Amino acid sequence: DIxxxxxxxxxxxxxxxxxxxxxxxxxxxxxxxHWYQQKxxxxxxxxxxxxxxxxxxxxxRFSGSGSGTDFTLTISSLQPEDFATxxxxxxxxxxxxxxxxxxxxxx
Amino acid sequence: xxxxxxxxxxxxxxxxxxxxxxxxxxxxRSYGMHWVRQAPGKGLEWVALIWYDGSDTYYADSVxxxxxxxxxxxxxxxxxQMNSLRVEDTAVYFCATAGTTGPYYLDYWGQGTLVAxxx
Numbered sequence: 001d002i003x004x005x006x007x008x009x010x011x012x013x014x015x016x017x018x019x020x021x022x023x024x025x026x027x028x029x030x031x032x033x034h035w036y037q038q039k040x041x042x043x044x045x046x047x048x049x050x051x052x053x054x055x056x057x058x059x060x061r062f063s064g065s066g067s068g069t070d071f072t073l074t075i076s077s078l079q080p081e082d083f084a085t086x087x088x089x090x091x092x093x094x095x096x097x098x099x100x101x102x103x104x105x106x107x
Numbered sequence: 108x109x110x111x112x113x114x115x116x117x118x119x120x121x122x123x124x125x126x127x128x129x130x131x132x133x134x135x136r137s138y139g140m141h142w143v144r145q146a147p148g149k150g151l152e153w154v155a156l157i158w159y160d161g162s163d164t165y166y167a168d169s170v171x172x173x174x175x176x177x178x179x180x181x182x183x184x185x186x187x188q189m190n191s192l193r194v195e196d197t198a199v200y201f202c203a204t205a206g207t208t209g210p211y212y213l214d215y216w217g218q219g220t221l222v223a224x225x226x
Contacts, residue, residue, distance in 0.1 A: 001168070034212040036151075043201055043216035044143075044151065050208070087151055091211030094165035096141075096153040 002026050002090050006099035012107040019075040021102045023088035026069075032091040033071045035064055038101075039084045047086075048073065078104070108132040108215040110202050115220030122192055128185040128202030128217055136160070136180035139205030141213050142187050144198035144222075154200070155187065156210065170196075192224045 003026040013019050023033065031051040036044040046055045048064040051071060061076045075082055083106055088099040114126040128140070142154040155176040156165045164176050175188040185202050199221050203213035 049212050095167050098151040101150045
């Protein structure tokens with residue numbers, strides 16, 4: 001199975017900060033990497049699929065990049081509603097696997 | 108798009124439970140469907156995938172041989188039959204649609220149903 005490692009596991013940031021979350025796959029997954037945002041008590045929400053394609057309705061301050069084994073999610077200017085937990089997920093082949101999550105907290 | 112899970116509850120170890128996910132607002136029979144779970148205070152764990160027509164299924168190693176994903180396209184409903192339940196199966200279970208451009212990501216999600224396995 002493909003293992004997904006996210007870092008950091010948590011971070012503290014201020015509104016308008018630039019935030020970068022990284023995700024590493026244990027083997028080459030091409031661009032089959034997807035990002036989700038989850039707020040407490042809610043279902044996850046798809047942000048980015050295929051490494052860099054923004055899901056409809058997702059603000060342009062979110063962006064994704066990478067290919068192969070190393071990927072990043074960038075929030076260019078953190079907004080109050082962005083405080084949440086973020087997960088990467090590999091979609092190369094089943095079994096699908098998620099990273100451990102990155103909790104973005106208010107500094 | 109609306110996905111509404113049901114069937115969760117408290118169950119003893121070794122017993123069975125069947126979850127349902129009622130879908131509306133999209134052409135259910137055209138999309139693969141997933142189950143994903145989240146143990147209390149933990150991260151997301153993918154559980155199972157079924158092809159749009161039910162022709163193929165995939166499972167996480169942790170549930171293979173115990174859980175069965177199925178669907179009834181005439182009722183726009185997804186199911187997860189859970190047998191031989193274990194304490195470690197305790198989680199909120201979400202159903203989700205496969206992506207519009209491929210089956211291996213999750214687009215729309217339900218709000219989840221809680222399964223608690225305890226003696």
